[in-house]
Amino acid sequence: MNNDSLDNQMDLSIELIKQSKKIYIGSHIQPDGDNIGSILALGLALKKIEKEVFIVKTDEIPSDYTFLPNIDMIKDYDEKDNIIDLFIALDASDLDRLGSKKTMVLKANKVLNIDHHKSNTYFGDVNVVSENSSATGELVYRLIEKMGIELDKDIAACIYTAISTDTGSFMYDSTTYETHEIVAKLLKTGIDKNNININLYQNRSLERTKLFIKALDGLETCFDNKVAIVKVTQELLKESKAKMEDTEGIVSFIRDIAPVEVACLLKEFEKNQIKISVRSKRYIDVSQICEKFNGGGHKRAAGCTIYEDVEKAKELILEEIKESFR
Ligand SMILES: [Mn+2]
Numbered sequence: 001m002n003n004d005s006l007d008n009q010m011d012l013s014i015e016l017i018k019q020s021k022k023i024y025i026g027s028h029i030q031p032d033g034d035n036i037g038s039i040l041a042l043g044l045a046l047k048k049i050e051k052e053v054f055i056v057k058t059d060e061i062p063s064d065y066t067f068l069p070n071i072d073m074i075k076d077y078d079e080k081d082n083i084i085d086l087f088i089a090l091d092a093s094d095l096d097r098l099g100s101k102k103t104m105v106l107k108a109n110k111v112l113n114i115d116h117h118k119s120n121t122y123f124g125d126v127n128v129v130s131e132n133s134s135a136t137g138e139l140v141y142r143l144i145e146k147m148g149i150e151l152d153k154d155i156a157a158c159i160y161t162a163i164s165t166d167t168g169s170f171m172y173d174s175t176t177y178e179t180h181e182i183v184a185k186l187l188k189t190g191i192d193k194n195n196i197n198i199n200l201y202q203n204r205s206l207e208r209t210k211l212f213i214k215a216l217d218g219l220e221t222c223f224d225n226k227v228a229i230v231k232v233t234q235e236l237l238k239e240s241k242a243k244m245e246d247t248e249g250i251v252s253f254i255r256d257i258a259p260v261e262v263a264c265l266l267k268e269f270e271k272n273q274i275k276i277s278v279r280s281k282r283y284i285d286v287s288q289i290c291e292k293f294n295g296g297g298h299k300r301a302a303g304c305t306i307y308e309d310v311e312k313a314k315e316l317i318l319e320e321i322k323e324s325f326r
Pocket residue numbers: 034035091116135136166
């Protein structure tokens with residue numbers, strides 16, 4: 001989507017919001033910092049202009065983000081006896097990302113889709129989709145600004161979290177001068193960024209640390225050490241008394257090994273359901289690798305699910321990774 005049509009879609013979404021009273025904002029399955037930060041920020045902003053806002057919990061909120069202001073606004077809602085004037089999906093590339101709340105989207109009078117995934121399916125009545133944005137949080141910032149809603153510390157803290165977590169603390173390729181311009185304005189509100197950063201990045205539990213050690217002990221590299229792989233099985237989780245969400249950070253840790261270009265983490269959710277996170281450093285587009293398995297994401301960070309056991313899944317993803325180096 002070019003800038004003109006993005007502007008146009010922004011205007012249309014403002015119209016949609018103005019016309020709507022009961023507005024539902026949905027989190028997605030396995031929500032990340034960008035998703036949670038974005039839904040909270042937009043929810044808080046829309047409350048400021050007297051909208052009836054419902055932030056819908058689609059999946060469990062990882063403990064990393066429970067420090068965020070107004071996190072309790074994310075609740076289980078039953079759509080059955082309610083009118084949904086507008087449903088806003090944030091950071092969700094397709095309808096399936098809304099999990100069981102997909103029915104709410106289908107029931108809503110209008111749907112607004114705001115996202116930055118290249119693979120977005122444009123499922124909304126209005127689609128603010130920009131793959132050039134580092135995070136959905138950037139788009140939420142622009143929308144709030146365009147609506148003339150004043151930023152406050154709570155909104156700013158949520159957008160800061162969204163952008164920081166989706167850019168690997170402003171390090172990914174996707175971070176632009178515009179990202180930093182937005183962050184500058186967020187900091188101007190006086191948010192306590194040190195506190196946010198401690199909560200996000202210096203708050204690892206002992207269980208998570210033990211999982212890191214055990215998982216990293218199984219590190220494998222191949223292809224001239226350009227590829228690094230780590231597996232987290234149910235057994236490993238049990239041994240370290242950790243949860244699958246505690247794998248956060250493992251894949252970027254192994255990406256940071258000097259010769260590694262592609263890092264890959266295999267998460268055994270069930271025996272034949274392996275979720276895979278893939279990261280790259282310089283030149284491999286990992287979203288293309290994940291698309292081969294019906295997944296997707298961004299050039300430097302993507303994911304997919306393979307319905308095989310963990311060894312077979314490893315074999316299959318490695319084949320595609322090696323292929324991508326050709
Ligand atoms: Mn995102």
